[in-house]
Amino acid sequence: MGSLSSYLADRGGKQRESLLFRRSIHSVAGIISLMLILPLLFMSLASSALSPDLRDVTYCIADGIDLKMDIYFPSATWGKPRPATVYVHGGAWIGGDKRDGAGILEIPELLLRGYVVAAINYRLAPKYKFPAQIEDLKCAIRSLRANAATYRIDPDRIGVWGGSAGGHLVSLLGLTDRSAGFDIGQHLDQSSRVQAVIDYFGPSNLTDFLSSSLPQLLTVFGSKEGLRKASPVAYITSDDPPFLIVHGELDTLVPPEQSQELYRKLTAAGVQATLVMVKNAGHGFRPVVGPISPSRAEITKMTADFFDKHLQRNETQTSVTQTGTSQALQTQTLSPTTTIRPLLTRPWVFAVVSIVVAVALIVSVIVISRRRK
Numbered sequence: 001m002g003s004l005s006s007y008l009a010d011r012g013g014k015q016r017e018s019l020l021f022r023r024s025i026h027s028v029a030g031i032i033s034l035m036l037i038l039p040l041l042f043m044s045l046a047s048s049a050l051s052p053d054l055r056d057v058t059y060c061i062a063d064g065i066d067l068k069m070d071i072y073f074p075s076a077t078w079g080k081p082r083p084a085t086v087y088v089h090g091g092a093w094i095g096g097d098k099r100d101g102a103g104i105l106e107i108p109e110l111l112l113r114g115y116v117v118a119a120i121n122y123r124l125a126p127k128y129k130f131p132a133q134i135e136d137l138k139c140a141i142r143s144l145r146a147n148a149a150t151y152r153i154d155p156d157r158i159g160v161w162g163g164s165a166g167g168h169l170v171s172l173l174g175l176t177d178r179s180a181g182f183d184i185g186q187h188l189d190q191s192s193r194v195q196a197v198i199d200y201f202g203p204s205n206l207t208d209f210l211s212s213s214l215p216q217l218l219t220v221f222g223s224k225e226g227l228r229k230a231s232p233v234a235y236i237t238s239d240d241p242p243f244l245i246v247h248g249e250l251d252t253l254v255p256p257e258q259s260q261e262l263y264r265k266l267t268a269a270g271v272q273a274t275l276v277m278v279k280n281a282g283h284g285f286r287p288v289v290g291p292i293s294p295s296r297a298e299i300t301k302m303t304a305d306f307f308d309k310h311l312q313r314n315e316t317q318t319s320v321t322q323t324g325t326s327q328a329l330q331t332q333t334l335s336p337t338t339t340i341r342p343l344l345t346r347p348w349v350f351a352v353v354s355i356v357v358a359v360a361l362i363v364s365v366i367v368i369s370r371r372r373k
Contacts, residue, residue: 074112082152084158087117088120172235197244199262
């Protein structure tokens with residue numbers, strides 16, 4: 001009888017241990033599943049945070065084509081018109097889209113700092129050769145000024161930034177006036193000049209580019225004379241807006257010398273310019289032989305700080321009830337979603353969430369292990 005009781009007790013203990021073990025496995029599996037799901041959910045929210053407030057707005061019409069831009073509004077309503085920043089995508093002048101490219105990462109930070117952001121598409125080669133691209137960009141700036149009251153932007157405070165081909169185009173935009181012949185089309189009563197330019201690794205002197213790239217360049221610019229006409233360095237004058245130029249020191253697609261030449265000629269003309277060479281970075285700020293320096297997050301901050309310096313005024317944020325503006329603008333009034341969601345695209349937020357989940361997993365495993373003992 002004693003042995004039977006001992007057997008039953010031992011069997012019961014093993015069953016409880018087995019049950020506890022199964023529960024432990026289920027708990028760990030649940031935590032692992034949560035750890036896998038949370039980043040996906042986080043990334044989904046981060047992606048949706050970049051959803052424009054106004055999609056595919058026609059800013060001009062060229063060759064019978066509606067040229068489109070997306071508009072993003074700040075996370076709160078402001079009492080005064082806001083400065084605007086305009087993003088121009090890259091893609092070798094033959095591809096790309098206004099919702100892609102190296103510069104898209106800057107949009108959430110700019111929204112948090114109170115900027116209205118426009119991202120534009122433009123006609124692409126080889127169907128539309130240069131100067132179609134710069135003509136479209138200039139028309140976009142004129143359109144924003146013509147509709148400044150609708151978008152509640154300050155027409156005297158407009159900055160632009162872009163990467164690669166987009167960097168080339170924003171540089172050309174910043175350095176040319178009407179005498180260059182690129183201002184054609186609509187809204188000609190408005191200026192296409194801008195007050196600040198940020199060029200990410202864009203070509204500046206197409207007549208002194210990689211010889212291996214010449215055939216592709218000619219499909220866009222038509223001739224060697226077209227290359228000269230499209231080179232930003234050909235238009236530098238002392239009244240040009242301030243420039244921030246950022247380039248990877250290991251870029252093999254657009255040689256760093258392109259940005260270095262632009263910087264030298266700007267400063268020689270008395271234009272305020274800053275050149276940042278990113279260590280260990282190739283084209284698009286991609287790491288090549290180690291972490292890049294400054295980091296991608298630091299480049300974003302540098303970009304926003306530059307715009308703050310040249311476009312912001314010492315204004316106090318005020319929440320007001322807007323009248324006479326579009327419904328899309330009215331929906332921006334201190335919405336919790338528009339206030340919080342831009343944070344989700346910041347890399348450090350993703351890192352914090354990942355660390356918290358990992359710590360939760362480790363603690364849970366430790367607790368389960370102690371219970372088994």
